[in-house]
Amino acid sequence: ACGQVAAPAGPGGVYTTIDGAKQIDATAPINPFNPQGSTFVGYDAMSLAWPKNSLTDPNQFYPGIAQSWTTTPGQGEVVVHLRPDARWSDGKPVTSQDVRTSIGLAYTQGGSAYTVNAGAAGAAADIQVVDAKTIKVVQGANRSNTFLRNVLSTVVVPDHVYGKLLPAGFWATLTAARGTGPAADRAKAEITGLTQKVITFAPPQDVSAGPFVLERINPGAALLRRNPYFYDAAKIVPDKVKVLNYTGNEQIWNYLVSGKLDSAPFTAVPAAVMGRIKSAPGNAVRRGYSPVAASMAFNQAHKPYDNVHVRRALAYLIDRAQVTKIASPEAGTPSLTTTGIHGDSAKAWLGERLATLNPYKVDPAKADLELKAAGMVKRGGTWRMPDGKPWKVELHVPASFSDWVAAAKSITSQLNDHGIDANVTTSADYVLYLDELAAGKFDVGFWLMALGPSSYNIFQRLYGSANGWSLLAGRLSHSPPGKDGNWMGGPEKIDGIDPGELTNRLNLATPQEQKNIVGTLATVTNQQLPVIQIYDYVNTQFINTSRYTGWPPDGSEALRLPAGVWMQLGMIKKR
Amino acid sequence: MSVTVPQTELQPGLSGTRAALRRNFWRGVARVLRRKPSRMVGVAIVALFLLMAAFGPMLYPAHLPRDNNALYAPPSLAHPFGTDFEGTDVLALVVTGARYVILTGLVTAVITVAAGTLLGLLAGFHRGRWDTALMRLTDLQLTIPGLPLLLVLSTVWKFQGPLAMGLVLGLLGWGGIARAVRSQTLSLRERGFIEAARGLGLSTTHIIGRELLPSMAPYIAMNMLIAVTGAIYAQVGLFFLGVLPFDSNNWGVMLNLAVFGGGALTSAAALPYLLAPLLAILLLTLGIVLVVDAMDEIFNPRLREE
Amino acid sequence: MTTLSHGPSGSPGSHSSEEGDLVAGPAAPPPPGVRVRDLVVVYKTPLGELPALGGVGLTVDPGTITGIVGESGSGKSTLALSLLNAVQPPGRIASGSVEIDGLGDVVRLDGDPLRRARGRHLGYVFQAAQNSLNPLKTIGKQLLDLGRSHGVADLAALVRDAKDLLGRMGLDGARVLDSHQHELSGGMRQRVGIMLALVLNARLVILDEPTTALDMITQATILRIIREIHKERGLTTLMITHDMGVAAEVTDHLAVMYGGQVVEHGRTTEVLGSPAHPYTQGLIRAIPRLSGDITKASALPGRPPTLGTLPKQGCVFQERCPVRMDVCATVAPPPVTTHGRTVACHATAAAPPLDGRKEQP
Amino acid sequence: MTPLPNQRAPKTRAVARRLGGHVVRGLVMIWVVTTISFVIIRNIPGNPVLGQYEKLIEKGMSPDEAQRATAALYGFLPTGTLWEQYTGYLKALLHLDLGQSISTPGTEVVTLLASAAKWTVLPVLGGTLLSFLLGVTLGVYAGIKRSGKLGDLLSISGSLLHGVPQYVIGLLMLAIFTTLWPILPPGGPVDVEYVPGLNAGYLASLVQHATLPVLTYALASYGGWVLAMKSSVATVLGDDFILAAELRGLTRGVLFRYIARNAILPLFTILALSLGMLFGGAIFIERIFNYPGLGLLLVNSIGARDYALMGGTFLVTTVAIIVANIAADLLYTVIDPRVRTGGAA
Amino acid sequence: MITGTGITKTYKQRGDVLGSREVRALRGVDFAVPRGGAVSFIGESGCGKTTLGRIIAGLETHDSGEIVIDGTPMTPLSPRRRRPYFRRIQLIHQDPYSALNPTRTIHQTLRAPLELRARQTGRPGSWIDQRAGELLSLVGIDPGYVLGRYPHQLSGGMRQRVVIARALTVDPEMLVADESVSMIDVSMRLSILALLKDLRERLGVSLLFITHDIATARYIGDAGELYVLYRGQVVERGLTESVIHEPVHPYTQALLSAIPVLHGLERPGRERVVPTEALDERHADEGCLFARRCPFRTERCEKELPVLAGCQDSSHEHACFHPQRRAVIPVEAVA
Ligand SMILES: Nc1ncnc2c1ncn2[C@@H]1O[C@H](COP(=O)(O)OP(=O)(O)OP(=O)(O)O)[C@@H](O)[C@H]1O
Ligand SMILES: Nc1ncnc2c1ncn2[C@@H]1O[C@H](COP(=O)(O)OP(=O)(O)OP(=O)(O)O)[C@@H](O)[C@H]1O
């Protein structure tokens, strides 16, 4: 746009975007195993396949390096067929050996499918190269229904670059590590000992199987050029991709307002800024499902939040529509209920049952009743604790999340209107916030939840380690409030059911079973309100149609994927 | 031979009562201010902010009213600086937010000046080993980069409220004053009147409190004002960066919410929300600049008269 | 610093120049005379504009050394600066004229002509200890700055002249030119100041308290140098001091200032030997002396005037005067010149004149 | 009393001795600051791994992927008791080894610092020199025309700009030049499309991106220079040698040089000091303009609880200040002849 | 009342780029000031007059030698115990402006030591203001006029009187006047000198008068002793009139020769002595300290250090190998 020198690019042009998941660090190695690594998912970092943003099924994928895959029922074996024409940017073909090496490297990093803990749910037991383009991964005895997802998410790196990182006897060591006894422990140690070596490995240049390959990087941006060997090169339109760095959302807003970005990932945007973005030529918004919700979580070990009536009373007092309007008008919808599930997928999971759940519509009268039921007393227009001591709702949020700050302000204002003394306290940063939250320092704080599509992930946020349930060596245990990060401090059993137990079962359950469990947990959650779900996020992305067309439509399952994947799927066309 | 008393030196004089002195001082101050109208303006501005800090929150209900239908309303008669994200009057936010900011500034200034002056006086007056030790400490304080340290500290230490905030800012800021006061003390020490006081056997407290300090008063007062502004800016800046936890409204929080929450730099809607605290800071700066200009004359009896 | 080969200095005027090399050649113009007429200089103060010089009249004969003595605040420096039309703000010359031979009325000069007159025609020497030299530059560089500012074509010759002058004053010229100000002692700096005032052949030299900050022995040396250089170069010299002794040691003529007025002016020996103005008399009586009856010394009563305390009308000295008359409070005494001696005092005028004749200035 | 050229030889020795003293004191100071910062930094609450995990979740990554991406970080957390960590840190420091970054695992802190320092130096030097030149020039005017309208205007505006915090100026600049009148890029160091090196495109882009940070620096520090220069000029104007020079009939040009040179002398010391200070004080500007210098590095390292990086950034800032102090001191002995040869008279 | 023997003081100048440099300010000075007596120190700039004065007033410590006040040696006493002795000796500073605190009125300035005094002697509070008035009257100024004023509102002479009054608040037995009139206007100088003289006569305080102006020393201490200091050494000492009229040390003679002659009233002395070189601190410490500048030096002078001793043809002591009386001071001109 203004003041910029004309882009020195060919007919395909430069595609400018932002990688929301990382801050660009020009000194980081070009290595996808490095959390800061200078590789960009979907552009020069490829996985076997790309997850669809399904409402309920985590195992739906678009093909990536894997052209297709088959799985036995119960996901005991996954057979992956690689693209016959997949090649690295140096011209070498992508083979099963590359995948095997990548899996080997993944073992050094740990992870759900590739863990040396033989007993862990969903761990792979064997990796077999069937032929140059076919590879089979066998799941261990302790099955998980996310195994396929984990296998297909494998990031593939070239064996001829990374292979040397795996010592000669690596696979034998891996086998040994699956056993028990001192020899196995030694083998385990040997594998985890490789972790750092793999992370810090810095190849001299990018070798990519994706549509692009890294050309240059500086602290402000990374420049990728088209990979001529990419299997679907014909689908890839831009000659170059520029990934801009950012340190705050307001920078993305600025880029968007100046019409510079061809697409941008989800970004919280104030209404007024949205107006300006939309008014920039070519800018458009794509909205889709985003499996995240913001909630207000209670520490039930603190009085009076141990009392469900108090929590319900608060739920009756908060006008979620108003909060959403103030905090996240463009990227949020007020939560209908507190099912623990994002509104969109809740419909899919619960169907009719959703309507039967109490929506906690704003109702001060009911709130008063609930408060009275909890023994709270109202004096001089202000609610107090049952013993007459003052009651102050201290709502904690991290200062860096501006929408949460605004939401919390709005909530406290509403509570103040109803005679409940409330105010917002921020924490300096998110890391600190999490630390203090986990240490049980807060009564009430904001919490991210409803992380779909895996039903386990959804409820793990409510009935996982934050609420005392943890999986140790495949066995579920519960710690009392205040111990081992249990800051929610809810009861272990509610009306005879153990929500942690049920949540854990979601991992292994068949789809039908899952549906039942989800139903139970949603109901319990909505009644017990360990959190009050405030708004469900809407995946609001931005595109600019003045240089390219063919964007995924609203609600597309591809929306949460990087633009590099859209290109692979043949979506982005030259205008 | 008798002492000759020159007749002309005998003039009807005034009696040296304290009240008269004080009256003279204030009359002198008034005269200094009147000499340049800009100084009056400065005093008026500073007084306005002090009043705002003292009584501002009393002008409004404890919980500021909001208008759900006027989020980020543009400036109007009812809302001269518009409204914020919740529909609260921005002017009210500026007025009620002044207390936190100015209180911090004052606390910081008091600590900075008290610590700096005390240590500087001690070092300059006792020289020798005391001096060396204190000056090393001062060097250290001046060497440690302040803002970075504050950033780090803000995560370790919860600055709960303006007092704690002021304490920390004060502890990070006394070095400059200490060094300057020391060198002033060293030079004043050599002045005849300090030496005379020692020769007369006057106590150290008297010498420091009555002879040294008043001579440094303009300097200290000036530093105090500068420390106030410095603290206000540092604090507002930290809130703006979002590294300070907050639990109530103040200018820095407004800046932060306007820029990072409201997109004031990207769209004009939240601009008044951003500009109001910025204007408050500018105005306060102007006021203090103008007052500092008069400070030297106020404290110097020679410049005060006529 | 090397010795000056002279023995004890003689009485004024008794010097003869052994080394005649620096004596102005036959082509050199005669030394200029100075005629100050009704000079009023005012300073702007919070009380309004106050006169530091209240209508000074002074005639300096060419080729003389004239001393101007007076207490602090009597307007000596102001008068000296007026001769160069260089009264510093907040002061200004309100009226009057300063006629200098060869330059005309300097009060009317400004801009480049004024700048050129300074340094070339008028040399000014500052008090010693106050630094009149740029601390960052060597003396030599400052000399070159001076030369360039006045368009001297032959800078080498200028340097040569400077070295000669310094040598004449007992200094190692080359070494001094190569030094910074802080490397020189007070006496040396003062000599450098004199050199810079003279090196462009200025013929009227004004020295403002040239020895105040120096110790006794150095002061004696500098005074002798002033005397000798004055003689050798054929200058008109004005020396300002508050020390009657210093003035007496070197000057031919002496003007006594009080409260912005010249109250007495005449030959030094005469003014000292038979002071006519009560102020001069008091001043001389207040000097403790090395010989004679010490108890004869007595203080002048009252305190020296400042701009604010000067009487608005009448004689400036009236408040301290032992022979005050009624007329003194209302009428300012006009200066009366008798036999080359000017006195401004009603009492003296009324008393039997020192000499029969009277003449108006 | 007499000039002493023979004293110039021992002078270099004396300067060397003085430098030696400074260096020793500086090293002790560095050790103290290192220790203090170590203690503080290691007491910062917050778990970098958990923080990273939740941040990825917030960005929309699935919990499994986030888990995978952060698990590796555990290997980079410091281990051992605080004392062991401390002695280890000091030992490594002696070898100029600042350790490995946690947030960018496997990258040496030194590498990160070097790459960030580059970007801090550019605007700091540019901005400071710009403001110094401008401020000093106008300061001479303000000093000479002290009692005039222009002088008043210059000093009041100087005081105001000096008083207003950097971020206010930065925010206003950003609002004006990238939003209201978008002629400059809103952030970043240089457009990545250009091959780094001495080519026109790269340099132009470099200048474009640096303009706003440099201007903000310049504006924010300009006032200070005006004020300092003004008061320095006022002092020099009071010195007799200026009047003496005027009375010797020196031209206005020479007089101006006399005034300016003498007045600027003390400012050089401040200049050296402020250059050192700016290494740590660039935070606001770098944050506002997304300029990847040391300040931004520090902010990011705190956010990521990257202990090693935080310690490193802190150290660099401190060393810069100490070096600047020494430089200022030595500079003074070099440029001021009065100090150079020792006040003999 | 106070005697000193072998007082030495060496300053180490630090902070110099050239490292430390020693200045031997005093090199073994003996002196005695009798009760009610008047003693003057004269000498060139930098010869150590001020240093000696400050040591005597207890404001500076000396390196070696002994000071005895009223028979009590000071060296064994702790600084605390010394203080009451030295309080009897008050210094009058050279610069009456810096000697008064510009931020305090004269009343405040006088009150502080008087309050202390009242507390020590158990006098009532009303005594303080009364005494302040008395003292001001004693030094010849109108208390009513002066009390409420700040120092800058007074003339130099008045300020110096206030300084003297302040010194008198503690009823000192001795005043040390260090160049006390050099910054005061010519016309007022004498009145201050007269005041000091008068105080000595009326109150019996001893006077130590430090000056470079010998004529004022003569005025103040016509019956007292005169010490001539040169580079930290007493080179000549004797009754004031005797030293002035019959100087034997060439340095004393040079000092006296340098005094300007009031032509018209006086004629210069016949045998005026002009030193051959200016004072240089770096001159060798070997032999007679004045040798380098002395027109009468011999080889012996450059090797041996003469000590202060009496001599047969003079009534006073001197430190010179070639003592000779010379007529150097100006003589009264016959009218
Ligand atoms: N800048 C100024 N502003 C106001 N008044 C001034 C200024 N300079 C001089 N005066 C006044 O003018 C009068 C004459 O001053 P001037 O300096 O000429 O006296 P002087 O005889 O040289 O005194 P001194 O012996 O102290 O140098 C004094 O009363 C002084 O207060
Ligand atoms: N505090 C000090 N530090 C270092 N040297 C000093 C100090 N005080 C005095 N001196 C040196 O000691 C010597 C004697 O100084 P002193 O002040 O006693 O001389 P003085 O006779 O009073 O001189 P003046 O006539 O200039 O006042 C001088 O060379 C001086 O430089």
Ligand SMILES: [Mg+2]
């Ligand atoms: Mg003068």
Ligand SMILES: [Mg+2]
């Ligand atoms: Mg002295």
